[in-house]
Amino acid sequence: xxxxxxxxxxxxxxxxxxxxxxxxxxxxxxxxxxxxxxxxxxxxxxxxxxxxxxxxxxxxxxxxxxxxxxxxxxxxxxxxxxxxxxxxxxxxxxxxxxxxxxxxxxxxxxxxxxxxxxxxxxxxxxxxxxxxxxxxx
Numbered sequence: 744x745x746x747x748x749x750x751x752x753x754x755x756x757x758x759x760x761x762x763x764x765x766x767x768x769x770x771x772x773x774x775x776x777x778x779x780x781x782x783x784x785x786x787x788x789x790x791x792x793x794x795x796x797x798x799x800x801x802x803x804x805x806x807x808x809x810x811x812x813x814x815x816x817x818x819x820x821x822x823x824x825x826x827x828x829x830x831x832x833x834x835x836x837x838x839x840x841x842x843x844x845x846x847x848x849x850x851x852x853x854x855x856x857x858x859x860x861x862x863x864x865x866x867x868x869x870x871x872x873x874x875x876x877x878x879x880x
Contacts, residue, residue, distance in 0.1 A: 764789050766826075766840075769796055783829040789840065790828065796821045825849075 769792040772780070780788055792798070797818040804811035826837045835843035836850075 763787075764828075766791050768793065769798070781829060781834065785831065786829040788828065789826050792821055792825050792827060794821050794824045 765788045767790055769790050799818050802815035826840045827834055837843045
C-alpha cells in the first residue's frame, strides 16, 4: 500500500509538470515556507538559489565514537546558481531548471577537517580529507 501511494505521488508530479511551476528566490523564503516546501512530497514550487548567496547550516554529530560539542553554525557560500524542488519524497537539484537529479549526483567538492591538539606543536596535525566526487561525468 505504501508503494502504491508513492507511485501515485510520482505520477501526480508528472501530471503537474505540464502546469507552470512557481519559482521562488531562496532569499524570499521564511522558516515556515522552507519547512513546508522541503517536507512536501511533491510540489509546484522551485527554489532558485543564486550564486553569492549565503546559506546558514548547522552540523550535528552524535555517534558511538564522536559527538559534536556545542553549536556548530556555519554559512555556505553558493558558487553557482541552482534550483531545488521536492519530488517524490526527495529533494531534486538542477543547474538549468530542466534536468533534475538527487544531491549525490549533483554536488562535487572536497571536505576537509583538521584536528589539532590544544597544546600547539608544529609536528602534530591529523587531517581528515574526503573528496566528494559522486556526480557521474
